[in-house]
Ligand code: HEM
């Protein structure tokens with residue numbers, strides 16, 4: 289396949305940052321089909337219209353997900369991208385691979401596909417870009433049989449769950465995110481590999497409110513570690529931070545001189561709920577007011593640690609902008625025990641209650657967050673068998689209305705108001 | 715009374731055969747039996763795919779169901795994924 293003139297794309301190689309154009313050119317030296325990616329994208333830049341066709345019936349036997357069909361609408365002109373399907377591979381929890389495994393995957397991909405990868409896609413999967421239809425089955429066979437490497441989710445499936453490093457590396461993890469991610473992935477194999485819903489559904493696991501997998505912004509169910517007792521304070525270490533003996537933020541900002549550490553300015557004054565103060569050289573926290581924002585813990589990790597009564601906050605309904613704008617997940621359950629001891633029973637029950645409701649009332653191509661917005665939070669909370677609590681309110685006056693149900697009112701809707709007013713003047 | 719599994723399969727196939735558009739959302743099959751839970755209808759539709767009577771048609775972001783004989787082109791369309 290011939291090279292194409294790509295003056296517009298070449299612009300993207302200028303400047304100090306890495307360039308996907310350079311990457312594709314390098315791969316094209318190995319696999320000439322990749323020249324046609326550049327040719328087709330150049331044409332799209334010129335004509336300001338896409339030449340990719342999406343979707344179709346491609347897949348591998350027994351699966352209804354993991355492969356996303358892509359075709360060129362100019363196959364004669366760009367034969368190298370006539371078929372250019374995407375293959376999603378389920379990443380291991382926390383993305384721990386051996387280099388041996390990665391090399392083996394890349395070897396298979398050079399054999400059957402374009403050799404181009406996306407490490408990793410935003411969903412979490414390891415994404416292989418560009419494969420012909422007839423290569424899908426042999427690739428899938430070798431991946432599963434030789435490398436024990438399964439596909440991830442796509443379409444109206446449960447998408448590949450993802451998690452932060454959690455307890456494998458991080459002292460802040462309030463539950464075992466890897467165990468939760470792995471166990472739920474295994475529990476829901478059918479939902480991951482075959483369509484199960486009116487649209488996509490994702491859950492993601494972060495060990496603490498730093499939320500390193502951005503669960504709250506991207507997942508229909510965000511499981512975010514938290515604690516419900518008090519932040520553990522080591523007052524001796526606080527004094528060392530104040531004296532400048534321990535670098536703040538683990539030394540993360542040490543490349544520049546920010547001056548002497550000022551606990552008042554850098555911690556206490558930045559606490560979003562103003563619940564911290566110094567008293568006789570000791571740091572005090574009114575934990576009932578703390579929103580678990582993690583700021584003070586991030587600045588002084590050796591002095592402050594999450595409490596010991598640990599679990600997770602469950603937020604529901606995030607989505608990226610497609611038709612509507614982007615939406616963050618809404619806090620639904622402030623504290624849930626998340627534990628392998630009972631096989632994550634409480635979480636699983638919660639998730640399936642959402643599915644039963646959403647499958648019934650959700651519209652086609654409507655994420656559960658949009659269904660919640662359309663039907664209203666009071667209904668959602670009721671469907672989930674939860675009691676409304678003040679924390680369900682986003683901000684005063686935006687959604688504070690919790691309505692009485694007829695069965696909760698003495699005498700129901702048909703009560704004799706005249707009789708009531710005789711005793712209580714309006 | 716909910717339909718038996720076989721009756722439900724027959725109703726889903728009939729719908730897939732006669733619907734104006736060849737690709738159907740899972741929700742389009744709910745009406746085949748209002749007494750069966752959506753997740754069960756999904757399981758039956760997926761079984762029909764396993765049996766080779768229906769097939770999946772995916773845009774990349776949404777998966778639909780179709781009768782093999784009614785899909786002429788293996789390719790999709792341009793649009794969002
Ligand atoms: C042309 C004249 C006026 C215009 C265009 C106007 C417009 C508005 C608008 C757009 C709101 C916000 C409604 C909402 O988001 O809930 C509002 C609220 C309010 N306005 Fe006016 N207003 C006018 C005159 C007045 C006058 C003369 C008064 C009082 C004497 C008044 C008292 C209020 C009050 C108390 C609210 C708050 C109501 C609530 O949020 O419950 N407004 N007004």
Ligand code: HEM
Pocket residue numbers: 685
């Ligand atoms: C002892 C006297 C008063 C009491 C106890 C009182 C109490 C309240 C309460 C509890 C609210 C509801 C706040 C909310 O839920 O957002 C409210 C809202 C309001 N009150 Fe009063 N109020 C008093 C006097 C007045 C007076 C004299 C005025 C006007 C001249 C007034 C104008 C308003 C208005 C406009 C609102 C709506 C404000 C808003 O929603 O943003 N109130 N009041």
Ligand code: SF4
Pocket residue numbers: 452453454458459460461462494495496497498499500501513
């Ligand atoms: S989300 Fe919290 S627990 Fe997980 S890696 Fe990030 S900081 Fe650590």
Ligand code: SF4
Pocket residue numbers: 558559560561562563564573577578579580581582583584585
């Ligand atoms: S975690 Fe955030 S809200 Fe809580 S005390 Fe620290 S800074 Fe304040």
